Structures are given as C-alpha cells and as structure tokens.
Amino acid sequence: MAGTLDFSPDDRCNAFITTCREARFSDGALAGVAVAVKDNISTAGIRTTCASRILEGYVPPYDAHVIELLRKEGAAIVGKTNMDEFGMGSTTETSAFGPTRNPADPTRVPGGSSGGSAAALAAGLVPMALGTDTGGSIRCPAAFCGVVGLKPTYGRVSRYGLIAYANSLEQIGPMARTVEDVSRLMSVIAKYDPRDSTMLDRPYDHRPSADIAGLRVGVPEEYFGEGVDPRVAETVRDAIGVLEELGASTVPVSIPGMRYALAAYYVICTGEASSNLARFDGVRYGPAVDIRKSWHDAYQEIRQANFGAEVRRRVMLGTFALSAGYAGRYYAKALGARQKIRQDFERALRDADVIAGPTMPTVAFRLGEKTDPLSLYLADILTAPANLAGIPAISVPCGRVDGLPVGFQLMGRQFEDERVVDAAYAYEQEVRA
Amino acid sequence: MVTESDIEHIAELADIGISRDEVPEFTRQFNAILEYFEVLDTVEGESAPADGITNVFREDEPRPCLPQEAVLANAGSTENGFIKTPRVM
C-alpha cells in the first residue's frame, strides 16, 4: 500500500519549520502514518536547520538512522518541527523561525526544546512525532502540551544523524498522543546501529501491558520540594494514587545528588555544546563564510551573525567551564556529581521498580515570561537528572492546573524502558476509562 | 566573579563574536549562573568510568565515499573540486 500522503496542515501554532506537501510512504508497520520529525534530525533531501540561521539552506546528504528505520517501516515523513535553537531552551522561543505556541493555550509556550513536535501532536496535525531529549526536551513539551513523550535509556536509540548538542546526555525519542503510539514508534526506532558506538544492541519490541500489580513505585522527596508548584505536586500525587489503586505500592526514596544535578547538567551540556557547535563555520555548509576576510575574523562574524544569544551564551559558558584553570573546578566536578547522581538512582531503583514525580515544576509559562537564563535553567530540575543517569523516563498527561496540562513522569532502570511504558500505559488506560 | 573583560576574553577564546553592548548583560548573567554552579565545589571524589562498555570497533573494510558533487553541494564556494575557505594569516 505504498503511496503519497498529502500534507497541508493548518499550522497556526507554528509547529513546523518545513512541511512536505507530498510525503511518500511505503509498506510496513507504520505504513502511511504521518510522522513529524524534530529539525535537528538529519533527513536526506529535506533541509535540516536545528532552528538556527547557521544551518540555513543545509540539506543533509544522508538520513539519520531513525529516519532510515521510519522509511523502512512505511512512515510518511511529513515535516520538520520547530525547536529551541540547537535544542537550547525549554520554551521553543529561541528558534530562528519564531516561537511555537501551545495548542492548549496560544498565549503559552509549548515547552521545549521539542516544542514543535509536541504542538503538532496536541494540535492534531500528526499522530506521531520524534523529539530529542538532552535535559528534558521531550518530556517538558509533552507535559506542557498534554501529550506523551519517552526519553529512552541512553544507548537504546541510535544518535547517528542527530545533530549533536550534548552527546553524552541526549537521545532521540518517540512522542504521541497515547502511550500505545509512543510504544509503537519506539519499536520502530530502537534498533541497533553499529554507527553509534555508545549504543547497545537492545532493541525495543514491546506491546504495553496495563498489569502493574506488585510494581514498587519510588517517590523521591526531592521531586516534591521547593520550587515545585504545590498544585502540580498534588496532581501528580493523585496520579501515583491511581497506580496504587492498580496494585502498585509506593516506597519513599531519595536522590541526594539532586542538589547539584542542575549545575552538573549545565556544565556538561554547555561544555559538550561549545565543542559540537564550533564546526559551523560556513565553509562546508550553511551560509557562506566571507572568504575575503581572514579566518578568525570571518569565523567570528559568521557565528555572531547566525547564532542566537542563548546559543552564544551556552557556547561561552561551556568554553569557560572547559578552559585552562577552570576545568578542574567545573567540568571535573560536574563529572563527579554526575557519578553520584547515577549511583543515587541505582540505589533508589533497588528499592523501587520505577520512580515517579512531576515532569515539570510548573505548568506552561506564558510566551515571553522567562527572560532570565538562570530561571529558565531551573525549570529543568526534574528532567535533567534522568539524562545524567542515562535512565529511561516518560511523561504522560495527568490532569490540569489552571486549565493547563500537567505531566506525570516515570523513570526506570537502564534498559527497562518497557517498564516505564507499562506503568504510564496502566495509568493512562485507567484514567481514560 | 567574572568581569566584563573576562567575558570579552571568553568570547575571544570561544571565537563566538559578541558585540560591545552585549557585554554587561552577559557578565551579569554569567555571574548569576556561576554563583549557582558554586554548589559543585561541595562535590567530593573523582568520577569513575561511566559504565563497563569498552572496545567498540569497526573492521578495516572500505565503504563507499560520497560522490564529490555531494561533498561540495552545501559548500558556499568551490574551485576545481576544492572548497574555498578564508585564509588563516
């Protein structure tokens, strides 16, 4: 049943950077299913911008591994979704192509950085989308827009073709309106790819099960503390109560390393980003560099003109954190903190099978509300730890506060993505029924 | 505490290019962020290897390369198969 899908969405929330009016598809598990792809995932023949002017006009000569898999299973790639520039943000406001609006409330941000994918789902434009998650970039917009998003275990989905922001933290992951569709999409994209040396051959091939009797749900006090909107905390506690009604038990757990999680996260991700983003020099791709100028002048000029302020701020932060005389105080300490957080989760996940908490401390911000970088960084406090630990984490909608969606986050042991999917599925089936 | 001249030095090291009028704001934001990072001073001990996975290899077998047109397709300007670039000195 190969064919062409006509895709002309009413994209009033600016979810897409690029749409493919005639999207070809073939036979397979996702035959004819419209899938939107975040614009930091390379698509052969379709421009891929990372929502940055520095990649204006760049058309990759190759497909990311996940795109190869999607095409093989018949999916129709219908467009590339908006995002924070290079994934650096939690609001999709730093895009060079303008902000995306939240379909649940157009005066609000959709979250980020995979805001376009989440908004396209919430607006009903597509049933499935790919996002990427470095410190919460799938789960945050899923929570803010009221859809489902899974950050897989680090090493479960190939990063080949994902334009790197912070290599040691990020994963491509599935987003959809239901847990079942998230699981279906995950079954397609989580297949071994030897081109990603950080990947393990642990394919995901799972049908979600709502039977969670006996599941031990860890509840970390740190996920309900200072900075978390009490109404959001309350909504999530109700969701945990639903799991208990389904036969799960709760155990208190603790992640003491949370106190330095965010600092460690920002040192590591900006450090890696400062290196990853240095290649955009306008020589091999992107807006042409001025070859009449001297190298350093031309290079600085093209970066200043084509990177937004947040990208330049993070590149500078990362450069500083890795520079001679400071690397020991920042980068080395961040790696130490990361190790402790990983151990905290390992310990907690001996007493519990999954860990539950809110995805975001608040509901979606108003557009333009967060202008101070640090206050925006603080919004990642509940999502970034899973990236530091490399564990799977899913966000599933669990009600509303002020009429805005709240996300329920479930984290699990490494390579137990199936278990967090099942827990989310059980919850979703129960509250939908 | 970083000063405005520190910020200019970091921008130079990062080769990122910032304009004069951005410097005060970047300095203020940097200081707020670095103050938040101070919590890392309390971290003790070194990091251990991430996990046990080592020795991931590829065999020494040639694979097809991209055609030259594809290599040059996204470049700003080319000459006889080469890509033009600003000169260093």
Added chain:
Amino acid sequence: MKTIVGLEIHVQLATATKLFCGCSTDYRDDGPNTHCCPVCLGLPGSLPRLNRKAVEYGLLVAKALGMRVLEESEFARKNYFYPDLPKAYQITQYDKPLAVEGIIEIEDDEGHEKIVRITRVHLEEDPGRLVHVAGASKYSLVDYNRSGIPLLEIVTEPDMRSPQEARRFLNKLRTILEYLRVFDGDREGSLRVDANISLEGSERVEVKNISSYKGVEKALTFEVTRQKNLRRRGQTVTRETRHFMEGRGITTSARGKEEEHDYRYFPEPDLRPLRVTDWVAEIDLPELPAARKNRFMAQYGISPNHARTLTGDPKLADFYERVAPVDPALAATWVADTLLGELNYRDMSIAAVPADRIAELLGLLRAETVTDRAGVQVLREMLDACAAGRPSERPAAIVKRENLGRTTGDDFSAIVRTVIASNPQAVEDYHAGRKGALNFLVGQVMKETRGRADPRELGRIVSECIEKGEV
C-alpha cells in the same frame, strides 16, 4: 654548549580505511574531496567509529618499543578552530594515551650505543589539507581526503644531543615502523615531525611541521646556529613556536594567536574507552632490524656494515635474502654497494627491481663469465629497462647482445701489442720502474676491450709482453 632535542613524530598508519570511517586511505592519485563521507567531513549528526586495525597497529609499535600499554585509554577532543579541521576539534588521546615508556637504541655522534626514551604513543586523526592559492587571492582551498587518516603520534624524551642524532633516531624509527608493516614511508607526507630544541641553560623552541627526514636535520642545524648566535651576541633565546620553511631551510617565528592555544580537552563522548592490555600478549612481533642484522652476520657471514645497510629497509633486506643463496658475500657487496648506488642515482625503489634477474647476474659474476665492470654495465641496462617500465631482459641475453662476455687475455694480444706500440713513453716509464705506467697501459687496453677482460689478468699479460719485448 649542550644541545637538547626531543621529537614528536606523526606517522600515517597504513590501514586500508580512515581512523573513524570506512573511507579509503588510498587517495593520493585521486581528485580533491573524493575520499570523504559525513564522518570525515564532520557533517552535522555524523559519529566516529574506531578502526580496530589502527589500534592493533598502535599496539604493535608499543610492543616493539617495549612500552607499557595503559589499562584503560580513551579518546579526547582537542578543540581549536582551523579551516582544515572540519569538526573544529581533533579526536586524539590526551591524558590516557595508548602506551607509555619505551626505548629506541641509536648510535651517538661517537658511534656508541645510546638509548632514546619514548614518552608515549597515541592515536589521532589527520586534518584535511589546505592549499594556499598563489597570487593576490586571499582565500585558501581545502581538500578533506586526508581528513581522518589515522596518525600515530610518537613522543620522545629530550634525549638527543645533536641534529645528527635526531636524524639517526628518525631513520631507526622509520625502519622499525616499516618492519612492523604499519607504515609506508614512500607515501608523500606520511611522516611529520615537531621538534623541541634548546641549548643547555636556554629556553626551549618548538619547530613545527617538518615534513621530511632531511628537513629535521636541516631545521635543527639551523636552530642550533641561530640560538648559538643569539647567545654569542648576548641575547636570550625566547620560548616560542617556529615554523620550518622547507624551501629556504630556515625557521621563522609563529607569533600571535597560535601560541595562546587553550585546547579545552575533554573525553570524546561519542567513543568508548579502550581496554586492550590483554591484546599485547597475543601479538607476534616480526623480526626487528637489530635481530635481523645479527642474523645476517651469523647466517651469511657478511660484514657489520653490509648487514646494517641491508637491514635498514625491510624491502631491501627481503631482496637480499632472495639473491643471497647465489653467493652471500658477493650478493652483499653487489646489493649494498653497487645496486643501492645505482638506485639512488635513478631515484628508484628496490621494489621495482626483479630479484630473480639480479640473482642471474650474480651467477654470471660468480662463474666469472663477466667481469665486475661488465656486470655493472649489465645492471645499468636492466635498471634502465625497469625505470622505463619495460620488463628486464635476462642478464645473459644482454651479455650476448652487447658482446660483454669475459675474454681471456690471450684473445687481446693484438690490442695489447697495439697499445704498447703506440705508447712508447709509458713503456719507458715502466722500465724506469714508475708504477702508474702499467695501470695506464692496462686502462688503455680496458678501454679498447670495453671491460670484458679482468684487469688483474690484463696487467699480467701487458707486463709479460713488455718484458718479452713482443712489440
């Protein structure tokens, strides 16, 4: 004033594919940007994959140099911005190199054995190649075919005491690498050297990017003179990086940004660490130059000098072993002295010479079918044919065609008589006991006979003729 030299040598490893992608390394005869893929172009989203063979080659070198392989080694990013570096970082090894602490023995300037300590060896990727356009144009051209070629960086302690020692060290290192078959020194640009040089009590100067063996000695000799002159004039040597201008044989200061590098190394997050110490025991080292030299002396009974020359290049040593059965001593002289000289003159490689034909020639020489002098003539004909890409004739055929067969002196009696008759002055000198006279007369006969006769035998015949007065 003591001279102190340490070297950092980058050699391209002779793998079939690049260090982190499957692009072929055999790019030298192809157009620019034809051996590239998303990985070695640093296209967004591409990821490196480590070539197992490069690691094996690195370990082979480590074992041959008696080094300690680190329990865990890892790759790191060295961040700097340069138009030939497509990712704006080089994947290299920083604080966890492949192996540390080795030695290479060389001869010092007095001919004594000495040890140069090897600090470390590590793997890294080669950048692309920049071509500077001549004339007024301000831009450069870049070719990424070389980008990602595996390099082994070998760092020495500052153990060399003269430019000549540095040259001998490099020759020795090159020979070892060629014996290990991990390196092809004939490939253009396959070896590059950064040299640190100081006079005792002065600051150290780094001379970067010397791209030939001869260049290293030249650059260092220039630096020794420059630094000594500075000191003589009462000036101080400043610690700096200098570039070697190969064409002019001088070094120039590389001022500015290049000197303030802060490379911001951190572990490469796209690759896994290496744990390969247990591979080392599995490695069978081939016979190395020192062992082969000793064996040549024992097995073939040849001189230490011949043995050293013949084992200085594994291809030459292999060649010798193919022709030695004819007559080891004769073969040693002919290969090490005559043949090598003729090859150098023609800028030819030993690889182009057919060993079976040379063995035949040695057979003719051994049977005294041809004289040494005629033998050289045959050799030259054969090499000229090889150089022109023609198959070499059999030496016996050349001898026949050119009528170069050795003839006994009696057949030349007519020529001898003519020469004696037409050089009365020489005959007179001979009778007067002047030694040069006989040589002169023999030379004249040789000239007439085009080298077919044995000069010693001719000498006997000429003096007999004069003594007997047979003119």
